Amino acid sequence: MASPKVAVVGAGVIGLSTALCITETCPSCSVTVLSDQFSPSTTSDVAAGMLIPHTYPDTPIHRQKQWFKETFTYLFAISNSAEASEAGIHLVSGWQVFKSPPKEELPFWSDIVLGFRPMSEAELQKFPQHQFGQAFTTLKCDCPSYLPWLEKRLKAAGTQMYTRKVADLWELYGEYDIVVNCTGVGAQQLVGDKQLFPVRGQVLKVHAPWVKLFIRDGDGLTYIYPGIHSVTLGGTREKGSWSLSPDAEITRDIFDRCCSLEPSLQGAQDIEVKVGLRPSRQCVRVQREVLSQGGVKLPVVHNYGHGAGGFSVHRGTANEATHLVAECISALQGSSSRAKL
Amino acid sequence: MRVAIIGAGVIGLSSALCIHEQFHGLVPSLELEVYADHFTPHTTSDGAAGLWQPYLSDHGNLQETLWNKETFDHLLGQLQSPAAKEMGLFLISGYNLFTEPVPDPSWKNIVLGFRNLTPKELELFPGYSYGWFNTALMLEGRSYLPWLTNRLTQRGVKFFHKKVESFQELFSQGVDVVLNCSGMRAGHLQPDPELQPGRGQIIKVLAPWVKHFIITHNLKSGIYNSPYVIPGSKFTVLGGVNQHGNWSEENSAKDHKSIWDSCCHLLPALQCFCFQEAKIVEEWSGLRPTRPSVRLERESIRLGNLQGEVIHNYGHGGFGITIHWGCAMAAARLFGSILQEKKQLATPPGPRL
Numbered sequence: 001m002a003s004p005k006v007a008v009v010g011a012g013v014i015g016l017s018t019a020l021c022i023t024e025t026c027p028s029c030s031v032t033v034l035s036d037q038f039s040p041s042t043t044s045d046v047a048a049g050m051l052i053p054h055t056y057p058d059t060p061i062h063r064q065k066q067w068f069k070e071t072f073t074y075l076f077a078i079s080n081s082a083e084a085s086e087a088g089i090h091l092v093s094g095w096q097v098f099k100s101p102p103k104e105e106l107p108f109w110s111d112i113v114l115g116f117r118p119m120s121e122a123e124l125q126k127f128p129q130h131q132f133g134q135a136f137t138t139l140k141c142d143c144p145s146y147l148p149w150l151e152k153r154l155k156a157a158g159t160q161m162y163t164r165k166v167a168d169l170w171e172l173y174g175e176y177d178i179v180v181n182c183t184g185v186g187a188q189q190l191v192g193d194k195q196l197f198p199v200r201g202q203v204l205k206v207h208a209p210w211v212k213l214f215i216r217d218g219d220g221l222t223y224i225y226p227g228i229h230s231v232t233l234g235g236t237r238e239k240g241s242w243s244l245s246p247d248a249e250i251t252r253d254i255f256d257r258c259c260s261l262e263p264s265l266q267g268a269q270d271i272e273v274k275v276g277l278r279p280s281r282q283c284v285r286v287q288r289e290v291l292s293q294g295g296v297k298l299p300v301v302h303n304y305g306h307g308a309g310g311f312s313v314h315r316g317t318a319n320e321a322t323h324l325v326a327e328c329i330s331a332l333q334g335s336s337s338r339a340k341l
Numbered sequence: 342m343r344v345a346i347i348g349a350g351v352i353g354l355s356s357a358l359c360i361h362e363q364f365h366g367l368v369p370s371l372e373l374e375v376y377a378d379h380f381t382p383h384t385t386s387d388g389a390a391g392l393w394q395p396y397l398s399d400h401g402n403l404q405e406t407l408w409n410k411e412t413f414d415h416l417l418g419q420l421q422s423p424a425a426k427e428m429g430l431f432l433i434s435g436y437n438l439f440t441e442p443v444p445d446p447s448w449k450n451i452v453l454g455f456r457n458l459t460p461k462e463l464e465l466f467p468g469y470s471y472g473w474f475n476t477a478l479m480l481e482g483r484s485y486l487p488w489l490t491n492r493l494t495q496r497g498v499k500f501f502h503k504k505v506e507s508f509q510e511l512f513s514q515g516v517d518v519v520l521n522c523s524g525m526r527a528g529h530l531q532p533d534p535e536l537q538p539g540r541g542q543i544i545k546v547l548a549p550w551v552k553h554f555i556i557t558h559n560l561k562s563g564i565y566n567s568p569y570v571i572p573g574s575k576f577t578v579l580g581g582v583n584q585h586g587n588w589s590e591e592n593s594a595k596d597h598k599s600i601w602d603s604c605c606h607l608l609p610a611l612q613c614f615c616f617q618e619a620k621i622v623e624e625w626s627g628l629r630p631t632r633p634s635v636r637l638e639r640e641s642i643r644l645g646n647l648q649g650e651v652i653h654n655y656g657h658g659g660f661g662i663t664i665h666w667g668c669a670m671a672a673a674r675l676f677g678s679i680l681q682e683k684k685q686l687a688t689p690p691g692p693r694l
Contacts, residue, residue, distance in 0.1 A: 213433070
């Protein structure tokens with residue numbers, strides 16, 4: 001196969017980073033990104049993009065750790081280069097505070113982020129309702145910067161991008177040799193995955209440039225993440241809700257919860273409310289599948305179901321999906337040679 | 342009781358506020374007046390980035406370390422108050438970098454979460470093999486000085502845009518106590534060979550992705566003569582010049598290039614600016630009022646039949662914001678002792694004999 005034609009469906013952080021990985025690893029591939037939404041209208045654009053992993057119950061920890069490590073290493077290098085501001089990648093330090101003792105004293109990612117340690121007594125005094133805390137430095141992938149930067153890299157590599165709603169993967173048969181399914185929450189309908197469910201998140205993006213540290217409640221519900229142009233205040237975890245409409249009462253509640261962690265937020269300006277549906281799953285689906293219909297086959301690589309942890313593991317799962325694409329190419333080349341006999 | 346404060350930088354305004362807060366209730370006749378040739382945003386304090394951080398060593402000057410601590414603790418206490426944003430006060434974390442191991446600083450237990458840098462963190466800073474991480478405070482002069490001014494104005498303190506030429510000038514007008522917070526120009530009022538300029542130059546850029554301060558140290562060239570990057574609430578300050586004895590307040594092209602090149606080398610992310618000089622928002626030079634130690638003491642001045650008390654509070658070098666509140670409190674204590682001597686403080690009524 002001279003030039004395998006790969007279609008990546010989905011243009012959020014998973015789709016774009018997977019497409020980029022494929023162009024980097026397989027220069028002879030012709031990669032096309034197809035999506036009904038592009039930045040700034042993807043789920044990824046709502047996320048703060050903080051590299052603090054979500055733990056998937058059914059994915060082995062060593063695999064999650066590997067994904068996070070690869071992602072962190074990749075972004076760390078960008079943050080320390082001249083591309084950092086265009087890519088929207090920057091270091092940020094802060095605190096994770098707990099009202100009751102955390103389940104794990106040392107999360108699996110504590111040796112990957114920088115300078116992880118328990119908070120001192122003096123630091124905890126700032127949080128009278130919290131008794132325990134962890135301090136560390138991690139990375140943030142700012143949207144809207146990161147996705148457009150990925151798109152720019154893709155265009156430079158010759159990748160085509162089209163706005164197109166794919167209702168059925170078989171639509172792509174004939175046009176493309178391999179399909180990579182990075183449709184996030186859309187996978188529920190597209191491939192009928194009932195294990196995928198939305199977890200609705202509402203956030204506020206506010207102008208509060210004096211906030212330089214992140215603060216996160218260990219329960220994962222309340223957080224303050226300072227980005228390049230705005231601070232993301234969150235949030236909610238509404239399992240099963242498909243509603244993309246902002247809820248005013250929730251806005252008030254998020255604001256109050258965040259102000260109790262950081263009172264200076266009372267002075268925040270230009271509050272923008274956003275809603276995203278985390279494409280949640282007990283384990284991330286990074287898997288090859290060969291669809292079969294009427295005697296013809298369509299190789300598919302799935303890469304979806306990252307829930308609350310998309311940014312944290314995106315490069316790692318993109319790498320893994322790319323390996324699977326390479327396997328698909330080998331398989332196609334193998335079968336095409338056999339066909340010649 | 343007329344008190345004149347010479348100087349409207351962070352030292353003058355905070356000393357005035359401290360004195361008014363503590364004594365206006367006790368001394369009904371207390372009148373405070375601030376005299377200065379420069380007001381915010383044209384003072385030395387306005388040019389400073391506003392990072393709370395003392396020099397590496399206090400050279401055994403424990404009093405200064407105590408004043409630094411008092412200031413930090415006072416500001417930390419203000420952090421949760423609604424005034425914090427208006428004051429320009431916020432938490433910030435960051436890095437101090439060295440080319441060799443150094444002893445821990447006098448302030449390691451004052452700041453929050455002080456620790457050494459890990460090897461992975463040092464990878465960010467090639468050329469530096471040792472360093473510290475801690476969380477400290479920013480107090481931006483361009484917000485803090487107007488905030489102090491507002492508090493003082495509300496309290497009825499009067500401001501005069503005037504260059505005071507001598508202490509006598511004020512005493513002859515009926516001022517009882519002078520607070521000399523004249524910073525770099527204290528030498529005009531009373532010669533002080535120990536007070537020398539430590540000229541600094543800074544470049545302000547728009548780099549909102551920088552969330553940490555980074556201060557490098559070159560033990561040979563001395564404090565702040567090595568690149569530093571300090572992100573403010575709006576702009577990021579690039580600096581790294583501290584020229585002892587240089588009185589020039591003009592921006593130097595040579596210093597500009599040295600600061601620019603060294604900061605871009607330190608923080609490659611800034612290199613995106615190298616072809617866009619338009620992103621430079623401002624450039625500024627100022628003189629750190631440098632002295633072997635802060636001059637904070639009383640002096641009785643007598644000239645002919647004129648007599649008055651002076652409280653000196655100047656020579657805070659590159660740590661004025663860091664030490665200001667401790668010094669203001671000390672100045673207020675000196676003022677209190679002056680009042681005691683003048684029997685101006687109301688004493689509790691004793692038994693009638």
